[in-house]
Amino acid sequence: EGVGPQEYMAMKLEVTQWGERAKRVADVAQGKKVFFVAATLRSETMYGVTNLFVSPTVKYGLYPSSSTKGSDEEVLYLCTPRSARNMAYQGLLKHDDKVECAGEVDGSELLGTKVHPALSAHNEVYVVPMDTIKDNKGTAVVVCMPADSPDDFIMTQDLRKKPEYYNIEPEWVAAELVPILTTPTYGDRTAEALVKAMKINSSKDTKQLAEAKEIAYKEGFYQGTMIVGKYKGEKVEAVKPKIRDDLYSQNLAFAYSE
Numbered sequence: 001e002g003v004g005p006q007e008y009m010a011m012k013l014e015v016t017q018w019g020e021r022a023k024r025v026a027d028v029a030q031g032k033k034v035f036f037v038a039a040t041l042r043s044e045t046m047y048g049v050t051n052l053f054v055s056p057t058v059k060y061g062l063y064p065s066s067s068t069k070g071s072d073e074e075v076l077y078l079c080t081p082r083s084a085r086n087m088a089y090q091g092l093l094k095h096d097d098k099v100e101c102a103g104e105v106d107g108s109e110l111l112g113t114k115v116h117p118a119l120s121a122h123n124e125v126y127v128v129p130m131d132t133i134k135d136n137k138g139t140a141v142v143v144c145m146p147a148d149s150p151d152d153f154i155m156t157q158d159l160r161k162k163p164e165y166y167n168i169e170p171e172w173v174a175a176e177l178v179p180i181l182t183t184p185t186y187g188d189r190t191a192e193a194l195v196k197a198m199k200i201n202s203s204k205d206t207k208q209l210a211e212a213k214e215i216a217y218k219e220g221f222y223q224g225t226m227i228v229g230k231y232k233g234e235k236v237e238a239v240k241p242k243i244r245d246d247l248y249s250q251n252l253a254f255a256y257s258e
């Protein structure tokens with residue numbers, strides 16, 4: 001990994017319904033708009049989001065954002081304290097250089113909450129657990145895109161196989177993945193094709209998953225063609241920055257560095 005700062009696209013996913021386990025969180029939010037903030041490098045995959053991942057063992061917080069600076073209305077971002085600190089320095093929170101936290105949240109409380117992923121074929125998706133999320137990267141909130149991400153595909157499969165173990169309701173896991181791009185070698189379900197070809201069985205096969213991720217990323221970027229959305233028929237390499245900039249200009253995402 002590089003030593004310079006990494007710029008991510010921070011995708012905003014609005015809470016549409018707090019889950020049963022989030023009663024305390026809903027109290028903290030006091031009816032204000034809350035967006036989960038998910039860091040990604042793959043803007044084009046927002047068309048195929050099927051779930052949202054958090055870590056049940058990570059601490060998150062609710063932070064007043066800069067999007068309503070100067071007005072009484074407060075919009076809250078849900079992310080880790082570490083990423084909130086970075087956001088404050090980048091002028092993305094209500095106060096520059098200072099982190100105001102409306103309340104802390106356990107990842108486990110968020111499971112079963114519903115959010116709206118803009119661009120996706122799914123209008124609402126559930127928050128589910130991912131055990132490999134690290135709290136020292138991005139916001140520790142990750143959009144689930146099982147068609148093109150081997151990690152997301154395998155985690156979705158694990159959740160489906162062992163809902164009791166993960167302490168979730170089976171119906172929270174989206175039944176259908178959403179293909180959004182096609183490549184000559186792997187078709188429109190790159191992650192599934194790679195996971196099968198490499199005989200990856202669980203999210204614990206970290207070495208093989210890292211390899212699959214690398215191949216999927218390169219293949220999608222250099223060989224992929226969009227099969228859905230505004231840029232259908234165009235090369236992924238060409239439209240990726242356009243999709244990101246569209247999301248920025250619609251205030252559905254923002255640039256976040258660390």
Ligand code: A2H
Nearest residue numbers: 039040041042045132133134137138140142143145148149
């Ligand atoms: B990516 P990089 Cl379709 N812990 O988004 C674990 N993983 C995290 C994370 C964290 N705290 N924060 C972000 N990520 C994931 C889409 C995607 C991603 C696709 C394919 C590959 C892929 C949908 N999930 O990532 O090491 C996020 O998942 C492959 C690495 O800084 C984010 O992009 O590149 C990516 O890792 C950023 O990790």
